[in-house]
Amino acid sequence: xxxxxxYIVFTGVVLLLIPVTSLPINLNSTGDWSLTISETDLQSGxxxxxxxxxxxxxxxxxxxxxxxxxxxxxQVSKTDVNWYxxxxxxxxxxxxxxxxxxxxxxxxxxxxxxxxxxxxxxxxDGVQDVPLQFRLTGVSITVPPDVYQTTVTFTxxxxx
Numbered sequence: 001x002x003x004x005x006x007y008i009v010f011t012g013v014v015l016l017l018i019p020v021t022s023l024p025i026n027l028n029s030t031g032d033w034s035l036t037i038s039e040t041d042l043q044s045g046x047x048x049x050x051x052x053x054x055x056x057x058x059x060x061x062x063x064x065x066x067x068x069x070x071x072x073x074x075q076v077s078k079t080d081v082n083w084y085x086x087x088x089x090x091x092x093x094x095x096x097x098x099x100x101x102x103x104x105x106x107x108x109x110x111x112x113x114x115x116x117x118x119x120x121x122x123x124x125d126g127v128q129d130v131p132l133q134f135r136l137t138g139v140s141i142t143v144p145p146d147v148y149q150t151t152v153t154f155t156x157x158x159x160x
Contacts, residue, residue: 025068027156031061058094059131066126073122081149090135097130
């Protein structure tokens, strides 16, 4: 009986020494949104305010994630290059794209993009061409004329 116990302990030690490897997860994001606001965006002509909200096409950006057999989430953040404090940028997922196993979940309501990585949506295995839409709010004639720019970053995090 004593030999049998040694064998089980020894097998457990061997199993603990086997390294777990994971494959890299590839994230590809295509598309960008550029918006020009001019006098044609005045609500009622001269002397009126600008439209305060602008939306991109519903598929302005497409995200694909491959080389994975695990569950993962997409996080989103932005880095301002030149940005006015009253402007807010939002994003939402407008479809599922095509997927290997299960469709993506979450992210179908607009959420504000900030300077901190924030949960956006999740899926398992690979997905291709998941469409995204952006919305800009806070536009007003009180915003000084300038070229405002921010970079949106999508990060994939394995959640196993």
